[in-house]
Each structure stands twice: as C-alpha cells, then as structure tokens.
Amino acid sequence: MSSNNADLSIPIVERSGAVLMEIGRRVPAFAQGLHLQSTGQLDPARQVFLQLTERPELTAPALHQLGVIAAYQGDNLRAAGLFEHAQRLEPNEPLYYCSLGTVFERMGDIPRAVATMINLAVMVQTQGKHEDAIPLYRRILHLSPLNYSAWVNMGTGLAWMGQAREAVVPLMIGVILFGRILPEARDLTERLLVDLGDRLPELTAALAVLPDGLPEGRLERLEEVLQTLDKALRSAGFIKATASSLSVALRLAPGNALARWNHSLSCLAKGDYAQGWADYEWRWVWDQFPEPRRILAAPQWRGEDLTAKRIYVWGEQGFGDIIQFAPLAQILADRYSPAEIVLEVSSPLVRILGTALDRPGLRVVSRPDNPHKFGIEEGFDYHVPLLSLPHFLSLRVPDLPLLPGWLKLPDAEVARGASLLPAKVEGRRRIGVVWAGRPQHSEDARRSLPLALLGSVLDAIPDADWISLQVGPRAGDALAFKGRLHDMSPHLKDFIDTAAVIANLDHVVAVDTGVGHLAGSMGTPVSLLLAHAVDWRWEIGTTHSPWYPNHRIHRQQTLGDWAGVIAELKAEHVQAEAAAGMEVAPARAGRRKVTRSSRGIDVHRLAHEAPSCSGVGASGERRIFSS
Structure with a gap:
C-alpha cells in the first residue's frame, strides 16, 4: 500500500x-x-x-x-x-x-x-x-455484486447527474434484489421488465451476470427507491413503466406526498384524468413543491355551489400553465352565473388574459408581492388554485380542447402587431420561432435547444419569412441568423405584444414554453418541439394534443436527439410549402376559424352538471382517453 x-x-x-x-x-x-x-x-x-x-x-x-x-x-x-x-x-x-x-x-x-x-x-x-x-x-x-445499497445509491447518483437512462439499470437491479425477499417488489419488477421489453439492453446485460442469492447489506426505504426509479423512467422516456413503480411505493407509504404527486403525473400522461387530478392535489403536501401554498382570508373552494358567490382563482406555476387553464375560469363563471370570478395571473399575462376574458362576472388582476394576500382589496367567499379546477370541475380528456380559439384579439391589436412586422410579401409564409424557455425552469436545459440546429430548417424553406419570438437571455442568439431571422424581442414587452405578432403569422415553431400555449390558444398552427422526457400534458408518443388541435408534435425518440426532431420539422415544412403552392393567404389568427374537434369540450356539461369532488364524472364512470 x-x-x-x-x-x-x-x-x-x-x-x-x-x-x-x-x-x-x-x-x-x-x-x-x-x-x-x-x-x-x-x-x-x-x-x-x-x-x-x-x-x-x-x-x-x-x-x-x-x-x-x-x-x-x-x-x-x-x-x-x-x-x-x-x-x-x-x-x-x-x-x-x-x-x-x-x-x-x-x-x-x-x-x-x-x-x-x-x-x-x-x-x-x-x-x-x-x-x-x-x-x-x-x-x-x-x-x-449483490449489495443493495450500492446499486440503489449509484442509481440515485446517476439520476442526480442527469443520466436518467443509466440510472434505470442500477435502480431496477436494486428493486429486483429487494424482490428476492418481498413478493410485492418481485411482482413489480416482473411488470416493469415486461413494460421495458427490449428497449434497455443494458439492463438485460447486467441481469445476465447478476449472481443468484439474497441481497447483501441493509434493505430499507424501498418506497424512496421506487420514487427515484419513477423519475428516472420518466426522464428516460419509459413513461408506461412509471405508474407501476409508484403504485407499489404508495402501498408501502400511502402518505408519501412526492410519490402521490409523481403518480398524478403518470396518470395524467396516460389520460387517466380521474385519478390524475385527484392525486395532483398532493402537490400542496409535498414540502419541495416550488409554488408556495397560500394562506388567504377565505376557505378553499372544493366544488361548493358558487351561484351569486365571489371566488378568487389564483394562477400558479408557469406562464404556459396559466394560459392553458385560464379558460376554466370562464367555464366556472358560465356554470355558476351570476357568480363573480377574479382570476389572478402573473403581470406579463394580465393584459392578454384581461382582453381575452373580458366579459361580465370575470376580472383579471395581477399577482401581489405578498403571496398570502389577495391581488385586490376586496373580500371573497372562496379561493382556489387555478390547476385545482380540473379536479373540482371533473375535467376529462373527452372534454378537450377546452374552448378552441378562445384567445382572440381586437382588430386594433392585430393591426398593431402587423405594424411591428416587416412588410408582408405576397406568396411568402410568416413563421414565428421560439427555441428556449425561462432559464429558471427546472427542465429548461432539456426542453430548450441550440438555435443553430434550426439553421437547416431555415435553409430548407427559403421562401418563408422567419420571425423570432424569443425573449429573455437567449433572444440574442438570433444575431447568428441576421438577415434570415427577424428579431422581434425589442417589441415584445409582455404576452399581448407576442399575441399581436402571432395574429399576423401563418405558423409558429416552439419548444415547450408559454408561447406554444399562447399560439395554441389563438388557433395558430404550431410545430411543438419536445424533449424525450416530456411534460404530462403532451401524453405518450402522440403527434397531436387533445388540448390544442392545431399542434403538431415532434418529440425526441432518444434522450437529447434534437437532430431527429429537426429532421421531422424540416420535412413537415417542406411538405407544407409544397402543398401551399407558394400561394398562402395572409393569416389573421385574431379571426381564425377553428374547426371544433369531435372531442371538443361539452361546455354545457361542464357549465351545468352538478359539481363532483370525487374525481370521477357525473355518472361515476372512469373515462380513459385513447388517441
């Protein structure tokens, strides 16, 4: 030595x-x-x-x-x-x-x-x-080689390092070792191996040399290992395998808030909205949920009759979340008219949502600095977080899209947006681009992509005017494409500015950010570029979204494979260019006709059926979406 x-x-x-x-x-x-x-x-x-x-x-x-x-x-x-x-x-x-x-x-x-x-x-x-x-x-x-702690701790470390696929292997082996003692864990691993199939040859190779025998070292906290495994599976794109691990974790530790929250995301991703929205409420019990639980001077609404009552609905999480769920405030007002609804949102959203939701009984106000105060000095009968409304309104996938094309702008705003853009050239499409989200977002490193990758798309569609809708620190990236990508960032102070510009575009290309939700809510065609591990709302493996019929989804097939996404995007736009025959009519998204999906929301049902706090529909059936 x-x-x-x-x-x-x-x-x-x-x-x-x-x-x-x-x-x-x-x-x-x-x-x-x-x-x-x-x-x-x-x-x-x-x-x-x-x-x-x-x-x-x-x-x-x-x-x-x-x-x-x-x-x-x-x-x-x-x-x-x-x-x-x-x-x-x-x-x-x-x-x-x-x-x-x-x-x-x-x-x-x-x-x-x-x-x-x-x-x-x-x-x-x-x-x-x-x-x-x-x-x-x-x-x-x-x-x-049979040391349980070494396997699960190594998997946890790899997950923390962002190596989700690599983390799945040691975590799975840890659970398999636990299963040599606990039958529930053994049954779980058998289901997971079926769900994974041959998509993880690294695991197959590791299991081939794993010795027989009982695990060595201390066996503890299987429920925490299963939560980490769920996160790694989801991040690596093995979404179908996640709910199984969490179901066992919840049986072992039924009061575990993080497991319940993660279970909600798995259920929502699979279209099981009944269970998903019910479990989504556990976000307020998880002590590390990034949004603070607010203590307001009114009881929280849980489905009570609101007729002639006043309720304060407060937006939570990101800009995209608020835009996506804002129509539920209108649905709430329609169901309980003449109730008074006040919707609180982040300040960059106040003007756009105040304009789009301008109707009797519904007001939009700005979020206060103090999270434990109302945004206006008035009293309320109830308050409710915006993303709790799907649970208490019994929202199901057949009810989607919520209110297609609900986000409309006055003609004056559409005209203002046109004045900010370069002059329209007849026969050329206008395509907006957003390639990065807020750096503060926990998944931003994965959801954002280098603008340089979009260069091949710009080259492939030379007869289009490309408009940068990017704001924030990454807006300066557009300088690399000066002359081919028109930078609008100096004019985009809040979301109504962005919407005014989008109202004059034919198409928007965006990563998973608020602009994708904004354009989707306006009825503008959107090419959505998704990382391999996606948010629950874009479901599993689909190319279209029940939330936004005008979305075309391009998602990574493997972790970090933006090149494949860009290739799909380029093919989509080359085909669109050919189909348009170079004679594209000027877009007017502010007055765009939206065809109602056969799965469109039954506004009458949501507006008038009796409230349900049980997480199932009025008839009690469990309705699972299948695309």
Missing part, C-alpha cells in the same frame, strides 16, 4: 493523496517522512510520523501514514486500527476510509471493507459530489 493508496484508482482517492503532498509542502518534517517512506526507509519514516502525532493539526494524517507503513510490512490488523483512529479524528477525509477499506479487503474481511466504502460513498454523495461517489459504488459492487 503506497502513501496515496494507489491500490484504488478512484479520482477522489487520488485527490485525497494530493492532500498529503500539500501538508508536506507546508510542513517540512511531514515532507521528510513522505520521502523516507517512498524510498523504503520505513523505520526512520515511522519515527518522523510518531513525533508528528504530538501536533494536533497533524495527528490524523501522521496516524494514517503510520498505518500505511504497518500495512506495507504486512501488519494489516495494526494498520486497520491506525486508519480507524485517523478516521475518528477527521471523519470527513475520504483517504482514511479508502485505506481502511483496502486493508480490510487484504485481510479477507470483505463485509467490513464494503461497509467502510459504503460509508465513504454515502458521505461523498450527501455532499452532492455524485460524480465522486459513482466509482466508489462500482468498486463496492466488484467486491459485493
């Missing part, structure tokens, strides 16, 4: 060895001991390190080096005691754990070697250094 424990080619160990060299740089006597040791002069080196143990700041590293000398001379038991002593003095130094684990391994005490390495890996992972923990877990699994 060398001074820097080179037996283990693990980055964290190598960096820890550098700590010894740094001590030697500051303390000449320590450097002398390291030199004597490295040249085989072990007895003089031992004397130097023994003297250095008298200095409190050097006791632990000196004891470690005494342990290295003892191990080199074959006294592994003494070496282990010295390493343990150093570890107690400085419990956060990884080198001592690695040296102790190595000497246990040499002694043939594999359980203690593994336990020591597990403690180190967990310590490192708790500090958020997942990239350092992964090689440690691989080392542990080399010694103990």
